[in-house]
Amino acid sequence: MSMINPGRPVAIIDGKSIAAKMRTRLAARVAEMTTKLGLRPCLAVFLVGDDPASTTYVRNKTKAAEAAGIRTIDVSSSALIVEADLVAHIRAANLDPTIHGILVQLPLPKHIDSKTIIEAIDPAKDVDGLHPLNVGRLAAGRRTFVPCTPQGCMVLLQNTGQTLHGARALVIGRSTLVGRPIAQLLLNQNCTVTIAHSKTQNLPTEIQRADIVIAAIGRPQFVRGNWLKPGATVIDVGINRVAGADGKDRIVGDVAFDEARAVAGAITPVPGGVGPMTIACLLENTFTAALQQTNIRSFY
Numbered sequence: 583m584s585m586i587n588p589g590r591p592v593a594i595i596d597g598k599s600i601a602a603k604m605r606t607r608l609a610a611r612v613a614e615m616t617t618k619l620g621l622r623p624c625l626a627v628f629l630v631g632d633d634p635a636s637t638t639y640v641r642n643k644t645k646a647a648e649a650a651g652i653r654t655i656d657v658s659s660s661a662l663i664v665e666a667d668l669v670a671h672i673r674a675a676n677l678d679p680t681i682h683g684i685l686v687q688l689p690l691p692k693h694i695d696s697k698t699i700i701e702a703i704d705p706a707k708d709v710d711g712l713h714p715l716n717v718g719r720l721a722a723g724r725r726t727f728v729p730c731t732p733q734g735c736m737v738l739l740q741n742t743g744q745t746l747h748g749a750r751a752l753v754i755g756r757s758t759l760v761g762r763p764i765a766q767l768l769l770n771q772n773c774t775v776t777i778a779h780s781k782t783q784n785l786p787t788e789i790q791r792a793d794i795v796i797a798a799i800g801r802p803q804f805v806r807g808n809w810l811k812p813g814a815t816v817i818d819v820g821i822n823r824v825a826g827a828d829g830k831d832r833i834v835g836d837v838a839f840d841e842a843r844a845v846a847g848a849i850t851p852v853p854g855g856v857g858p859m860t861i862a863c864l865l866e867n868t869f870t871a872a873l874q875q876t877n878i879r880s881f882y
């Protein structure tokens with residue numbers, strides 16, 4: 583129970599259960615699409631090298647896609663692949679009408695320019711929303727493929743029932759994968775948005791003013807509870823592996839959860855908050871891509 587909000591328990595935002603509901607709903611739509619249109623959505627997943635975290639993420643994405651009835655194609659390659667060959671594989675996937683979505687797991691090895699790779703993806707198949715055309719559409723407030731983690735954060739925020747219009751939102755982190763797109767999405771919902779980053783001065787003061795805090799910094803338990811405005815909604819995008827007291831690794835977010843839950847009005851846990859939403863949104867984007875590529879307007 584909060585000392586600052588006596589009598590008002592903090593809401594723990596259950597991303598795991600919200601994502602499970604999205605995936606169940608999506609599986610029914612995919613089944614209907616497959617039966618009625620003979621169309622099975624298909625996602626090509628490009629994994630370069632054998633980074634353990636990326637390998638786990640890709641495995642989880644693939645398993646979830648198959649469970650929802652979405653076909654996946656594994657396009658794994660050695661960390662030594664040259665950029666031109668990777669581009670050629672992506673161009674082949676662009677031209678293959680049975681592939682609707684393309685995902686290139688990031689980060690890529692240092693000798694490959696990720697901008698070149700992302701720009702090689704057909705924007706119509708860019709289910710990660712990272713191609714500059716889709717980034718520009720989002721910035722212009724148009725409908726487009728939106729990066730999956732930011733989209734997942736927005737679904738969680740909307741689930742809290744909190745009013746977004748006019749709320750002060752602070753995004754901590756300015757990455758292309760999370761910070762920048764979520765700032766655009768919040769702006770599109772009429773939040774007053776501030777983006778903080780490593781050069782921001784007096785971050786605690788910025789945080790203190792915010793009704794909504796999105797932490798996407800990549801530093802374990804960096805945001806302290808006493809920096810928060812009482813009753814704020816906190817979305818923790820961090821996934822950091824740290825050594826636990828028992829010597830085993832554990833996963834923590836960018837927010838000091840035990841401190842923050844005593845002050846926040848609503849907060850996502852790590853794990854079980856934003857993480858599961860990323861995959862659910864990826865599957866939705868793949869379904870949408872398949873639908874858009876059929877040119878059948880009457881299905882939904």
Ligand code: GUN
Pocket residue numbers: 685686687688689710730731759860
């Ligand atoms: N690496 C970490 N998160 C992501 C993501 O959402 N998409 C891609 N492509 N790579 C990632």
